[in-house]
Amino acid sequence: MWRSKAARVFLLRSSSIPRPPRPLLSQCPSKTLTQIPHPTPFPSKWILLTSSHHQDPRFFSSGSEAASREEDGNSSSFDFVESGKAAVDQNSVFGDECDSIPMDSNPSLVSEESGSSSLDFGEVKENSEVEGESSRSSLWEESVRGDDSADVFTPEDTVGGAEDEVAEIDMEQVEKVQFLLQSTSQEQLKSGLNNMDLSLSEAFVARVLQTPLVPAEKLVGFFRWALGNDNSVKSSRNVELLVNGLRSCAELSKMEAYMLWDLVMEIGCERGLLNTQTLSQLIAIFWKLGKARACLEVFNKFDEFGCSPDANTYYFTIEALGRRCMFDTAWPVVERMLNSGSLPDGEKVGKIITFFCRGKKAKEAHLVYLKAKENKIYPPSSCLEVLVGGLSRNHETVLIALELLEDYSGKSRKYANRPFASVVQGLCRTKNLHEAKKLLMRMVDSGPAPGNAVFNYVITALSKEGEMEDAIALMKVMDSRGLRPDVYTYSVIMSGFAKGGLMNEAYKIFCEAKKRHPKLSAVTYHILIRGFYKTEEFEKALECLKEMKEDGLQPNTDEYNKMIQSLCLKALDWCTAEKLLEEMKESGLYLKGITRSLIAAIKGLEEEEIQSRGASLQAFVVG
Incomplete structure (x- = not known):
């Protein structure tokens, strides 16, 4: 049934008398038929055609290739035709417009909706004319040889044969508005627009919003004026173009950003006009300006506008709050991000973790790290080092830091001296000497190689607790590994002996230290002198005082x-x-x-x- 109807329409259209070749659309002097594309600005060399009756757009990128594009929902379809090529819509494929189409060999139309139908025109020489009913009939028979080519014609074409409604944009008016935006002051903008008698449409406004080098305040002013004169220009695409336009402005002020936000809030009252991308770009604008509370205000409006935050939304909001050290305010945003599972990439997750560690919220940062690891998102190794250091400084989380050391392996473990040292220090601070010694010996056996500082942490903790044998044993381990115990190491052990009243042992360590370090520190002498005070060995104390002055150290x-x-x-x-x-x-x-x-x-x-x-x-x- 549909074939017979389609054939009648085809023969009806092909019965007209052929006319001489028409000039290419790109050569037309006054107006260009256009439809606004996706918000990404398009090159000036493209000419756009659109049909509001069918959803089977064709894109001719060259004389030998054509490809279709599929649009969502009720959005109008559109065709791109390169400058210097002919443009053909569905209703003119077999009509008069087809008489002057220059093509290369084997052009074809492919419908993505049907998935398999194709329309093969055969070999048509450039600037040739299709004449005669027999040639048209054979062309028709070849085009309908398969059952799956029903999408070549839409129901409107087969039933009514209605002509396409093409949205027109007067490019002369567009250029006048662009010139006005780039040259006129803000005060004269409204009066200048009123005097132009413009034919406003959604596509017209969209084309103007893509004008480069226009101050942000004028773009907002133009869009407000257009909304006041024609409500049809209000669309999700135009709002997104406006926000993108302002974000690309090199010198965007805070006042202009707030003007845009006020306008977006007014538009957002109507559901469907705002989307996640637009609001995320707006947050990015405030993030760039350092307005953390404004970012949070936009973020809190997502539910009201019927949008769901994405990974970039969360990141820009948290990053803006982080710049203002608003740790408590940022955490609810992070919790919502973790619950949604929409995490940014590893580098951005690392910045969030670093932000919370800087705010002494390493426990919260650890939750972010675990969620990222669960989603197979791995922050930089420098971020893990910051996290381990932050957890090591807190008595409650030092054991968590000890567990995180397991994430170091291979080459990363070899150079992880700093995080390992911070955990050893944290364990000593919490008097968990058993784990501290265990970790130290693990470092000795499998790396990273501990330095003097790591040994001194443990030796100091042991000396304070009176475990002098273990302290002496660790000092011998240092010697065996080629590490020379420094003055601090000897002083710490002397202090441990002096604290226990074992001044003879302390003096032996003092003599050993003096052999290996000819010049000791004043602290070393102070430890020895005060120890002799406590044991009331005043003569020895005076001798140490004299020796101290002989070594060039002045008692205080x-x-x-x-x-x-x-x-x-x-x-x-x-x-x-x-x-x-x-x-x-x-x-x-x-x-x-x-x-x-x-x-x-x-x-x-x-x-x-x-x-x-x-x-x-x-x-x-x-x-």
């Missing part, structure tokens, strides 16, 4: 102060205390007044005691 005020107090209160040796006071004066050090008074008091008590003993002796002699 606190050192003299404690020495003098010990001599006065415990040894009652005010003479030695006065000598130390004189040394301080020569070194330019000042002794506290209370300590000076203490020397005088001890001296006075001694004199009173001497006088008392003398009086008693005299009375005894007289009696």
